[in-house]
Amino acid sequence: MNTYLQSNRELWDGWAGFHPQSDFYNMEAFRNGASSLMEPELQALEPVAGKSLLHLQCHFGQDTLSWARLGARATGVDFSGKAIATARSLAESMGLAARFVQSDVLVLDLKETYDIVFTSYGVLTWLPDLKRWGEVVARHLKPGGIFFVAEFHPGLMMFDFDTGKYVCSYFGSAEPSYAEEVVGSYANPQEGTTRMEYTWSYSISEVINALMGQGLELKAFEEYPASPFDCFPNMRPRPDGWFECEPLVGAPHLFTLLMQKPE
Numbered sequence: 001m002n003t004y005l006q007s008n009r010e011l012w013d014g015w016a017g018f019h020p021q022s023d024f025y026n027m028e029a030f031r032n033g034a035s036s037l038m039e040p041e042l043q044a045l046e047p048v049a050g051k052s053l054l055h056l057q058c059h060f061g062q063d064t065l066s067w068a069r070l071g072a073r074a075t076g077v078d079f080s081g082k083a084i085a086t087a088r089s090l091a092e093s094m095g096l097a098a099r100f101v102q103s104d105v106l107v108l109d110l111k112e113t114y115d116i117v118f119t120s121y122g123v124l125t126w127l128p129d130l131k132r133w134g135e136v137v138a139r140h141l142k143p144g145g146i147f148f149v150a151e152f153h154p155g156l157m158m159f160d161f162d163t164g165k166y167v168c169s170y171f172g173s174a175e176p177s178y179a180e181e182v183v184g185s186y187a188n189p190q191e192g193t194t195r196m197e198y199t200w201s202y203s204i205s206e207v208i209n210a211l212m213g214q215g216l217e218l219k220a221f222e223e224y225p226a227s228p229f230d231c232f233p234n235m236r237p238r239p240d241g242w243f244e245c246e247p248l249v250g251a252p253h254l255f256t257l258l259m260q261k262p263e
Helices: 003-021 027-031 039-045 062-069 081-094 130-139 204-212
Strands: 052-056 073-078 098-102 114-120 141-152 178-183 194-199 217-224 235-237 243-245 254-260
Touching: 003 081, 003 194, 039 114, 039 141, 039 217, 039 254, 052 062, 062 073, 062 081, 062 098, 062 114, 073 081, 081 098, 130 141, 130 204, 141 204, 204 217, 204 254
Parallel strands: 052 073, 052 114, 073 098, 114 141
Antiparallel strands: 141 254, 178 194, 217 254, 235 243
């Protein structure tokens, strides 16, 4: 395992230790029936009852279990052993039928295919190789199967969230775009532990081409001026319940892709 991946896995193992207790994930509401899924993915993929669904980079399983509640036969995958252990425990305690697999998504081969492959919100930035990722997505889709991703817009990441000034290129490279120490996490900056993270940036065309290169067909592409999550500095609420970065109002905050594997 390379240094970047090892460091990031240690980071996410640490985060999995305190994220379920954070206000951000609101486990009390989740246990009482609230869904963790957002409007873009629900509109794109419902109804899912009776369908097989593979959730890549599932963290500790909230979204996977939310899909299971809607009737999907859901499998969640994450490289963090701590997150997967928490997800399995959560599924058991809530009486929800979902399978969880620990694996680096870039080497995943479950020897089965799914009606839906899903991934969302802060996932692509942790991947050092989009070509291999596209291969994994295509390999796990049935003919006619749907892939959906909702992700923070790479255009937003070009700018400083405090000043709005340009700080990095829209286009990435083989080396990490960011290598920095972070205190706490997006879910709880006050947690206090300092950890190292390595992340990559990709243009939207790189994401689309990684999937089209595997034969997937683009069915829908959307961009949004706000985020459903208050997870970056200087985010302010909008009347619709979403959030926008105050120095970057009008910048794209989110994009979604819906793609299909040909029959």
